[in-house]
Amino acid sequence: MPTVKDYIRERFFPHIWCPGCGHGTVLKSLITAVMELELSKNDIVVVSGIGCSSRISGYVDFHSLHTLLGRALAFATGVKLSKPELKVIVPMGDGDALSIGGNHFIHAARRNIAMTAIVMNNRIYGMTGGQFSPLSGLGVAATTSPYGNIDYGFDVVELARAAGASFVARTTTYHALQMIEIFKQAFMHKGFTVVEVLTQCPTYFGRKNKLGGAADMVEWFKKNTTPIGSEAKQKDASLIERGVFVKVEKPEYCSEYDKVIARATGRGA
Amino acid sequence: MSGIVRFLQGNEACVEAALYAGVQFYAGYPITPSTEIAEQMSYRLPRQGGKFIQMEDEIASICAIIGASLTGHKVMTATSGPGFSLMQEGLGYAIMAEIPCVIVDVQRGGPSTGLPTGPSQGDVYQARWGVHGDHAIIALTASSHQDVFEMTVHAFNMAETYRTPVILLFDEVIGHMREKLVMPEAGEIPVVGRLRTSVKAGVDYHPYLPREDGRLPMSDFGGEHRYNVTGLFHDMWGFPSDDPRVVHGLLRHLVDKIRNNVEVLTRHKEYYLDDAQTILISYGCSARSALHVVENRRARGERLGLLELQSLWPFPYDLVEEKCANARHIVVVEMNMGQIVRCVKRAVRHPNRVALANRIDGQFITPTDIRNILRLIQGKGV
Numbered sequence: 001m002p003t004v005k006d007y008i009r010e011r012f013f014p015h016i017w018c019p020g021c022g023h024g025t026v027l028k029s030l031i032t033a034v035m036e037l038e039l040s041k042n043d044i045v046v047v048s049g050i051g052c053s054s055r056i057s058g059y060v061d062f063h064s065l066h067t068l069l070g071r072a073l074a075f076a077t078g079v080k081l082s083k084p085e086l087k088v089i090v091p092m093g094d095g096d097a098l099s100i101g102g103n104h105f106i107h108a109a110r111r112n113i114a115m116t117a118i119v120m121n122n123r124i125y126g127m128t129g130g131q132f133s134p135l136s137g138l139g140v141a142a143t144t145s146p147y148g149n150i151d152y153g154f155d156v157v158e159l160a161r162a163a164g165a166s167f168v169a170r171t172t173t174y175h176a177l178q179m180i181e182i183f184k185q186a187f188m189h190k191g192f193t194v195v196e197v198l199t200q201c202p203t204y205f206g207r208k209n210k211l212g213g214a215a216d217m218v219e220w221f222k223k224n225t226t227p228i229g230s231e232a233k234q235k236d237a238s239l240i241e242r243g244v245f246v247k248v249e250k251p252e253y254c255s256e257y258d259k260v261i262a263r264a265t266g267r268g269a
Numbered sequence: 270m271s272g273i274v275r276f277l278q279g280n281e282a283c284v285e286a287a288l289y290a291g292v293q294f295y296a297g298y299p300i301t302p303s304t305e306i307a308e309q310m311s312y313r314l315p316r317q318g319g320k321f322i323q324m325e326d327e328i329a330s331i332c333a334i335i336g337a338s339l340t341g342h343k344v345m346t347a348t349s350g351p352g353f354s355l356m357q358e359g360l361g362y363a364i365m366a367e368i369p370c371v372i373v374d375v376q377r378g379g380p381s382t383g384l385p386t387g388p389s390q391g392d393v394y395q396a397r398w399g400v401h402g403d404h405a406i407i408a409l410t411a412s413s414h415q416d417v418f419e420m421t422v423h424a425f426n427m428a429e430t431y432r433t434p435v436i437l438l439f440d441e442v443i444g445h446m447r448e449k450l451v452m453p454e455a456g457e458i459p460v461v462g463r464l465r466t467s468v469k470a471g472v473d474y475h476p477y478l479p480r481e482d483g484r485l486p487m488s489d490f491g492g493e494h495r496y497n498v499t500g501l502f503h504d505m506w507g508f509p510s511d512d513p514r515v516v517h518g519l520l521r522h523l524v525d526k527i528r529n530n531v532e533v534l535t536r537h538k539e540y541y542l543d544d545a546q547t548i549l550i551s552y553g554c555s556a557r558s559a560l561h562v563v564e565n566r567r568a569r570g571e572r573l574g575l576l577e578l579q580s581l582w583p584f585p586y587d588l589v590e591e592k593c594a595n596a597r598h599i600v601v602v603e604m605n606m607g608q609i610v611r612c613v614k615r616a617v618r619h620p621n622r623v624a625l626a627n628r629i630d631g632q633f634i635t636p637t638d639i640r641n642i643l644r645l646i647q648g649k650g651v
Binding site for chain 2: 043
């Protein structure tokens with residue numbers, strides 16, 4: 001039986017993540033999902049941008065493309081459309097995916113091009129030392145919001161749904177088993193899939209906002225999230241729902257382009 | 270020549286040439302005066318199984334072609350000044366990660382939105398230094414549709430040979446003007462294909478270890494070799510590194526692979542240079558007016574010559590020095606405030622003999638504009 005170790009590049013380790021960071025949980029869940037689906041390593045391309053989360057692409061033994069801040073989905077679109085048989089996975093940070101990369105995010109979703117965007121949401125820019133992101137939310141303390149953040153945050157699920165993503169889910173690093181199941185569904189879905197993973201940054205977000213250590217932050221995910229449509233949610237509207245929000249079948253971009261080729265060459269309708 | 274004659278726009282000639290060179294993937298965003306390239310690509314590429322995608326902006330366009338190049342395809346994008354500005358980030362990435370790709374900039378008047386439908390040659394230095402950090406770049410240009418065709422094929426060949434982005438600096442006049450193109454036959458202009466590694470599956474492949482001849486064989490994403498590509502300084506496996514020896518070695522490699530090949534990379538044309546006392550140096554659309562002046566004056570017995578540069582970067586300093594060695598007057602003809610003239614002054618032995626004939630009002634520079642400057646420097650008054 002292969003193990004997680006067979007899917008990482010040991011040459012790349014030790015990783016750069018701080019003790020208690022949630023990104024390692026995402027890494028292991030991603031690999032576990034690939035293992036359980038028995039996908040071939042040669043068929044997977046991991047494309048990432050810049051930031052702590054984006055280092056994930058180097059750690060996995062797949063084809064890996066570590067690109068520019070915010071641009072991962074644009075690079076990934078070129079990879080996927082030019083070779084649709086590849087499985088493209090795009091792990092991104094929250095600032096990476098939705099601030100500097102926000103335009104690429106909504107347009108990739110709009111095209112419904114088959115790839116998985118993983119938004120590793122720790123509500124902070126970690127690599128640059130703790131500035132607020134478009135997912136930080138009101139009142140958050142960060143190095144660039146010393147008097148409290150006045151920027152509203154995006155709701156990744158609603159944004160992805162409105163932009164046209166055909167699979168949208170949310171989970172947390174506490175719910176690692178759910179994360180694996182969601183990744184498995186996302187990787188096999190034919191269309192643009194978005195998985196938001198709430199992940200902890202004890203070093204910056206936790207410390208700045210006095211949320212305790214990594215264990216406390218993971219505990220917070222357990223206490224403050226609930227399955228979609230649960231009874232608990234009806235009693236307490238402040239709970240964050242997790243699960244699969246959107247799963248629809250609709251024409252996928254690369255398949256539609258095949259039809260364009262058929263029309264252009266007179267081989268199809 | 271195939272004998273097939275087409276009457277078309279320069280932008281269309283560029284598309285014909287890209288297809289001749291084997292382009293398989295195009296990503297772009299509409300912008301005047303380059304849009305016809307995207308339009309033609311959207312029509313032509315799928316007819317031969319290629320892919321066209323209209324991206325959300327120019328930033329995404331260059332990123333998409335880099336991604337498609339890594340899966341083993343010949344790729345291209347086209348834009349104009351404002352879009353070229355947005356592409357600088359991706360251009361730097363392609364330089365650093367050594368990804369073959371071709372970027373067309375059909376120049377218009379700038380800065381900013383400038384003159385969308387007016388000609389200019391103001392992006393020469395942007396092509397050279399628009400990317401932050403030390404680097405080298407290849408940029409070609411052309412003054413006729415026949416040359417647009419040839420330079421476009423060369424651009425793809427150089428991109429593959431040197432694993433680098435290559436810029437085609439055309440201009441609004443060349444892009445939109447219609448003239449004759451005699452279609453070259455297949456094989457008439459050599460086409461360089463992707464050099465792929467012969468390293469077998471299971472053997473350690475080094476994507477960034479140059480062969481003895483300096484070339485770096487590639488492996489397609491999706492193939493047997495799984496490796497890392499990054500915009501960070503990296504070692505021969507593509508792994509990020511800040512080891513001073515690695516950083517130094519990579520930067521030297523990126524610059525030297527182009528700088529050491531200036532002679533091989535240089536393309537130029539020359540007219541009546543042998544006994545020329547006054548030499549015009551020009552490129553792109555401006556070279557058309559310059560050639561007109563030279564031929565006119567020659568008919569009257571004046572010893573004028575033209576050196577037409579088709580390679581702008583790396584700048585052919587030695588060539589310019591050699592050709593201008595005996596010239597009394599050197600006049601650089603270009604449609605900007607003086608960009609290539611700076612290089613010419615650095616190249617020649619007597620910089621004080623170099624003058625600039627330019628036009629910067631969004632109108633095409635005419636033979637009269639050049640003649641006026643010639644009269645002035647020859648002491649004849651306007």
